[in-house]
Amino acid sequence: DAKTTQPNSMESNEEEPVHLPCNHSTISGTDYIHWYRQLPSQGPEYVIHGLTSNVNNRMASLAIAEDRKSSTLILHRATLRDAAVYYCIPGRPSTGGGNKLTFGTGTQLKVEL
Amino acid sequence: SQTIHQWPATLVQPVGSPLSLECTVEGTSNPNLYWYRQAAGRGLQLLFYSVGIGQISSEVPQNLSASRPQDRQFILSSKKLLLSDSGFYLCAWQGTYNEKLFFGSGTQLSVL
Numbered sequence: 001d002a003k004t005t006q007p008n009s010m011e012s013n014e015e016e017p018v019h020l021p022c023n024h025s026t027i028s029g030t031d032y033i034h035w036y037r038q039l040p041s042q043g044p045e046y047v048i049h050g051l052t053s054n055v056n057n058r059m060a061s062l063a064i065a066e067d068r069k070s071s072t073l074i075l076h077r078a079t080l081r082d083a084a085v086y087y088c089i090p091g092r093p094s095t096g097g098g099n100k101l102t103f104g105t106g107t108q109l110k111v112e113l
Numbered sequence: 114s115q116t117i118h119q120w121p122a123t124l125v126q127p128v129g130s131p132l133s134l135e136c137t138v139e140g141t142s143n144p145n146l147y148w149y150r151q152a153a154g155r156g157l158q159l160l161f162y163s164v165g166i167g168q169i170s171s172e173v174p175q176n177l178s179a180s181r182p183q184d185r186q187f188i189l190s191s192k193k194l195l196l197s198d199s200g201f202y203l204c205a206w207q208g209t210y211n212e213k214l215f216f217g218s219g220t221q222l223s224v225l
Contacts, residue, residue, distance in 0.1 A: 032212060043203045043216025044157070099207060101214060103157035
């Protein structure tokens with residue numbers, strides 16, 4: 001599995017954009033980059049994923065570096081409800097079926113008024 | 114729509130007692146199913162995954178076992194709990210042609 005490096009914590013003010021970085025320098029050519037977030041006492045929630053091109057959905061945007069060794073999750077306007085642990089996870093479907101994703105410790109995002 | 118149910122929400126068990134956690138999925142067929150554990154302040158550790166009935170893959174050697182007696186039912190068990198089995202247990206499902214994992218609400222297990 002590709003190793004990832006994320007800041008332990010980040011802070012943001014409400015209504016401001018947030019850029020959450022992730023380094024995955026050992027990523028393989030077929031690994032997708034997944035982002036999940038986990039609110040306190042809840043299971044993780046899918047945010048976004050991509051392979052090479054930047055991706056946008058209603059929750060966030062994902063910017064992937066051209067060499068794919070890093071990516072950035074962008075929350076365009078942070079709200080208090082975005083305070084969570086954000087996980088960056090390289091991974092791909094295994095040949096035996098399933099898609100085993102390894103969650104690290106992620107980045108704790110704190111959002112203040 | 115698909116839903117995942119996991120129970121109980123919290124559980125306090127003495128050391129040496131058995132464990133059975135159940136997870137069921139509705140609204141889909143032949144899902145991939147996963148059990149994860151999260152120790153306090155740590156990341157999620159994949160324990161077991163299953164791609165079909167009776168098919169279980171174990172990711173780490175441990176005091177736990179898993180079974181999938183029906184297509185949409187995944188059970189995590191232990192014959193004798195250890196203190197180190199305490200943690201937040203999460204079940205997740207994934208569609209056959211879908212990258213996304215959908216998690217249940219979790220079970221907070223305290224072994225005393």
